[in-house]
Structures are given as C-alpha cells and as structure tokens.
Amino acid sequence: METGTFQKKGAGTQQDPIQPDFESAPGGPLGYTPVMWESVGGETATTMTVRYQTQ
Amino acid sequence: MGSGVMTYHPLAETYDTGEAYFTSLGLLGGSTGMVPVFTNNTTFASTPDAYGDNLTFAITDSVLKVTRADTDWTNYTWNLGATYDKVLGVAYFHGGNASPRGMRMGFDQNTYSGSQVTEAYTTDSYAFGCYNYGGNEYYMGTRYSTASGYLLLGTDTSIYNAMEETDFVFGMATYLEDNVQKGFLKFGSTSQWFQVLSTADGDLTAGWQSFKLSGGFQSASVFRQITPFYVWGAV
Secondary structure (H helix, E strand, O other), X not given: OEEEEEEEEOOOOOOOOEXXXXXXXXXXXXXXXXXXXXXXXXXXXXXXXXXXXOO | OOOOOOOHXXXXXXXXXXXXXXXXXXXXXXXXXXXXXXXXXXXXXXXXXXXXXXXXXXXXXXXXXXXXXXXXXXXEEEEEEEXXXXXXXXXXXXXXXXXXXXXXXXXXXXXXXXXXXXXXXXXXXXXXXXXXXXXXXXXXXXXXXXXXXXXXXXXXXXXXXXXXXXXXXXXXXXXXXXXXXXXXXXXXXXXXXXXXEEEEOOOOOOOEEEEEEEEEEOOOEEEEEEEEEEEEEEO
C-alpha cells in the first residue's frame, strides 16, 4: 500500500462521482487504476489523499 | 438450499449481529459509550419512518419485503430518535428480481417522515455498499456534500456480489465517527465479518440522526432485508 495525493475528477453525480484521478499524480500518471483505495484525509477543494494498493 | 428464496431463513436464525467481532475491534463495549438503538433480532419492529416514492413494505417476521413499482434507487430510513456522534449499523440483504445497480446502507444527518421524493433524500448519506455502474463492480464508502456532490471515499474492485434474487443473503455493516467511516461484509451464515474499507476524511462530520438502506435496480423490483438489523450509537 502506498499513499498519494491526486487531483479530483467527476461530475459529482451517482453515475459519475467525484473521485481521485490516478492519472494526475505529482510524479506522473500511475498508469493503472488501483484495485483498492481509500481516503486518508487531507481533502482539499481540488485534491484527495488516498492509500492505495499498488499493482 | 437450491433456491435463493430459502437462503434467508438460516441467517435469520443465527442472530448474527457481529457484536463480538465489532467489540474485538474496539468499536463496541468498553469505553466506547455505544448503546443499542435498534435491536431487531428475530422480527422487524416496524416499517421505515420514511421512504422514496412508489415503495411498499411488508413485514413477515424476520423479513422486510421491499417493492418498488418503477426504476432506480429504493431508499428508506428509520430515524434514530437522537443525534449520535458515533454509530454502527448491521443489516442483511437478499438481492432483487431485476438487474441490480447496487445495494448500500448508511447514516444521514437529518430525520425524515413519510414519502420523500427529493434528489437529496436519495444521495444525502454516508453510505457503504455495492455498485455496478458502468460495468464496474465494487464496494465503496461514499458521502454526499451539497458543495461538492457525490464523492467516493474508497473502492475495492476485488470484491463484489451479484445481488440477484438467486444469490445469497449478505450482511453489511458500517461504522461512523468524526472523520472516520468503515465498511464490513459477511457472506453466508458461517463466514466471519471482515473489513473492506476504512476511510479517514475531514468531511465526515458527526451528528447522525437516521439510518438509511438503499437498493438500486434497473426496473421495477422486489428485494428483502433480513434480520438481524441492529444499530448502536453513542451521543
């Protein structure tokens, strides 16, 4: 498991909820969507910090 | 147990509230201050206090049968009777007879009464459940914020159940306190409870007043909630 901060994406609807954009990591896109991730706090208006399972 | 209809009877008789498991995690007992709020063990005490449109309910001992006459989410709530800073809810579901979109449970920071037809009633909750929107299948913790809309707090695409009428009864539980939400599952009468997601989010603000359950189906549907149905809370 690793922790990272990502930009938010999504329209905020149930069909398209706001969630982390794993292509927006500061060090570059992850290149995959983690099988499992969960918020660890530190949310801002534009970013989320999550703990995620690495591939 | 060749029929999905039969599968909910054994679970109804195990009285598996998960109390020992949740106590072992430190969520109940000790100095938590958590006390029983709802204790529906072998029978449902009452139909929900509030519900989305086109819903009907029928209680037969351990089974709450929920019928929706049209498409989309079936939401219903019981008011807790007080405002709680910590809550834990345990409920069992039996899937529906229409293609599912998801089944979830959670807590709201409002009380409700009677028919509720607003969009906010559908989405305004701190929920944990199973979704299959867009072909994705996962459990997740979510919450609704007026400012930001519907927000995912976590997903796990490695675990899922189909929620069809022929599938097994499954248990869900969610725990909430300030900045914390946890989600748990139990598959089958002999399985153990296990944690799926545990999120920490500054926007999870204590003050829960009602317990909401939801089933989403792509056409008119019937699904069932099975006892035990327990809620604990601490003020």
